[in-house]
Amino acid sequence: MPPQQQSSLWSDTTIKMLDGYSGTLQTGHALTFDETKSTSNMLLLAVGGEGELTMNGEVCRIGASFACHVVKGASFTLTSGSDDLYYIVITYKASSLEGVSHDLPSYRKHPLQISFIQSTMLQTEWVQTAEKIISKWRRGEGLECFHANALLQGMIYELIMEYECGQGGAEFDLVEVVASYIASHYRQDLELKDLAALAGCSVRQLQRRFKQEKQVGPMEYVIQLRMENASRMLHHTEASIGEIAERIGYSDTYYFSRAFKKVYGVPPLHYRLAKVSKTDADYAAALLGNRTASSYDSPQGPVICHMRGEYTVTQSPQRIAVLDIQYADHLLALGSPPVGSVGSGSRSVQFPQYIRAGLQDTELLGTYEYPDLTAVEKGSPDLIICTEVHDPYVERLSRIAPVLMFKRNENWQTILRLFGELTGKRAEAQRILADYERRTALLSEELAPVLAGKSVALIRPLDSLVRVHSAAHRTGAVLYRDLGLTAPLFVADASDTAYHISVDRLPAVQASHYFLLSNEMLQDGRTVTEQRVRGMLDKTESQQIHPVDAATWIGCYGPTGINGIVDQIEQALLV
Template sequence: MPLQEQTSGWSDTAIKMLDGYSGTLQTGSVLSETQLTSNVLLLACGGEGELAMNGEVCHIGASFACHVVEGTSFTLTARSDELYYIVIMYKASSMEGASHVIPSYRKHPLQTSFIQNPVTQAEWIENAEKIVAKWRRGEGLERFYANALLQGMIYELIMAYERGQGGAESDMVDVVVSYISSHFRQNLELKELAALAGCSVRQLQRRFKQEKELGPMEYVIQLRMESASRMLRHTDASIGEIADKMGYRDMYYFSRAFKKYVGVPPLHYRLAAASKTDADYANTLLQNRAASSYESAQGPVICHMRGEYTVTELPQRIAVLDVQYADHLIALGLSPAGSVGVGSATFHFPQYIRAGLQATELLGTYEYPDLLAVERLSPDLIICTEVHDQHVERLSRIAPVLMFKRNESWQTILSLFGELTGKRAEAKRILADYHRRTALLSEELAPVLAGKSVALIRPLDSLVRVHSASHRTGAVLYRDLGLSVPLFVADTSDTAYHISVERLPAVQASHYFLLSNQFMQDGISATEQRVLGMLDGAERQHVHSVDAATWIGCYGPMGNNGIVDQIAQALLG
């Protein structure tokens, strides 16, 4: 029965992702799964290898996708180069109350193990990576999105499978395509490919062109030129070496073939690609440059996201467009001429540094700086973050601009501010004091929190954000003070992820630092109330509400020392 006649059965079929992971197999390495407890999508790309499944061994080429049903065992072996693989596990079932079971016509794709080899759609690998990444983030919308992407991928895979069920002619093309993908660097002939397919040369050409929209030898040339293009872009191999690897004994014949296919000779292609790559690389380096400094004959040079700034004389009127930079300057005994503040309806400076900003002009907020106020201020230096990139051209007409990543290490920024303002010794002392203080506090907390973990959470509209050790405030808890991350979040590489309020008890932390907005508004939000209500009586004694604006926004030596004060009071008090 054709696929399109199964509409009702398909519409009642539910797909639920269970897990996903990825990895790389070195040559000779093996990935093996026995007696699968769920259906599996297995995708791989890179070198060549073998896939053993259901007692049969299949040679796999540069890339493939495989559907493996529950109860099956498989073994994937890398035979040449590295094989990058992705595994996605899922269950397929009929939705509750549906009048249909999963369709059983012919061999239904969801109940059949099959291989699509090769996978020419690069987006399949990209989508599989996205599915796994979204799934690994945790809960809520991320996993909902992963499941939606998975359903789309299964649809694409089944459609490809169904197209291949048209009979021996479809099979012959698949066999030839698979063989070409693994042997296109060799000297291939049409009669050899036809013999492999068990048909005449004319039959192969006709059928191949119907399915691939080009002839088999044209397909060979396409794969060769795509591979040659990659080598020209990413290796130092000579044109002759590339020609030889692509199966051309004559370098000049290869050059003519390449020019016919790409439009330019190989050397011109390489030079153009290198020029573009160099420009892109230089731009990427600049945009992602880590803040640093070095000495020059003219004075200290500060490296930032927009270039380099030589400190020929100490700036006297500094405007900062992030409160954390005001924190740094005050810690060094200085005061900015102008600084952004915090707030929404009304703007103000944070309470903990307000005393050091008595003569400082208010310049709007971090998200919405008041550029007219900056112009009126006439500073001799402006310090901002990548968020202000859209304003840099206008700001640069006022004064030199230094741009740092907002999440750059505060310790790095403090050292650079010491170079910039002639306060090197003060910066070193502040850092030494902080490291000594956190080391002593860490020793004091160790016996008190033995076997206990601490979570950093922030209620949002309807979800809870759980911060990891990668978050800059999380780093104070988990890196500087050595507190234990809950196992629930210990393996995340992101700064935070989201879970539903109902899932919060699964974090199983002994102490919760709850980033609250109640200090900036009357009362607490409904989500925050639900969070507090979700924790039982015993746990609730260990929920410590702290000011979200200070703990997240005021990322400087004074702000972080204040956070350490609150941590000590909460955990030792």
């Protein structure tokens, strides 16, 4: 095309933004525009997960992110695959200046009349610019709308340049191949040697070339993508910190929080709260209430993040009172028994047998449901640790000593690490966790051939139903996550902690081994439902029942209690 025609092609073209919005497409859901809805040109950006984009009948698998230009009258469907997708839509109109005619050559369409997909890694700046464009457009002010159109024109220019460069048949670029692969697999455990093999070069060559083009090494690039997507989820979703950590490839919230702070300078919750409008106090309070336990370092000392705020450990507390027996277990394991703790039982309240010997000098503070606040006060603690159940008592407790509040079902490994920092015994906490991981890994290998092709169920008879626990349950996690046992298909994909079924439907679970959480010790006898369950399962030789104490398996959620549960699992399945 002659330079004069090229100049006219663009200099006489105007871009006018029509609308813009963003949203989150949940896993398995779809966003669809057919010919009747697509009444203008559109930019579609998506980040956060894998999925599928169908445009004008053609299917394209997408990786962690992509950008798409959709022309008026085109149809498309965006489907979220393995994770939620955060998407941005900007609609615009392209037209020529009044009195100017575009005579486009027949061999080449105007780029603004072509629908195309850029499925390689989306540039972070594009997402930030798109969000800025929408923000300015929604203000409705003349100058801000003018700026939004200018930014949009710049985005369209960059997108077209990327597209046309890709159409030129560029030679193989090992950096882009690896970067594209990382973009689609950054949630997985990636190793440098595997990335080098993918590019067909040495590790050293890949690191050198990658750093030249991306200014960071391949593994730093993995972390960068993880943190960018974590940032977007913190900003645009209400997922908990633990859920976000898991979605971007961190099985441990503790390490995710530290990695995030290293990149952004603040812990994940601080980052999220900074995005909340100062006038939206209710939402900010809700975020605090949903806070996952974590910590970060400060010049004054470790900072413990909990449901009621933050606690800076300037010196280790010496007299800790706990209102959940699991916390007494944690402190005992670290060699720092609490000055006071709640017990268990109905007729006679006492400490559980498995840690009773270690609590001889610990004052009894009532029960978890009914703590004795007067006894707490008499104990003169310098720190009180409780759960969300004790929220009604916090005001009074706070007058006695600082209060840390954690969710009762918080991951026990996370709590142990935090208690290690709280008591100045971080190394001891790490040793306990390493021993547990080593032990469960060895037991998992030993159980694998014994249970080949067999599943294990965790059930609890209630008044008229049976609760079948999934891997989301904290004791279920020991069976299915830590020991790698096979969950029944009935609950294999359960996102909740349990399903409730009638006793008659119990055969549908089809497990080979049943750990039955019995209330017999608490109630001085089996319930009618438990008797029916035992009678039903006893009828077949292909199923084995392992009755265990419900109070121990559900309430003993510290390192000593958890290891005791592993002892019982080992004895039941290997004997």
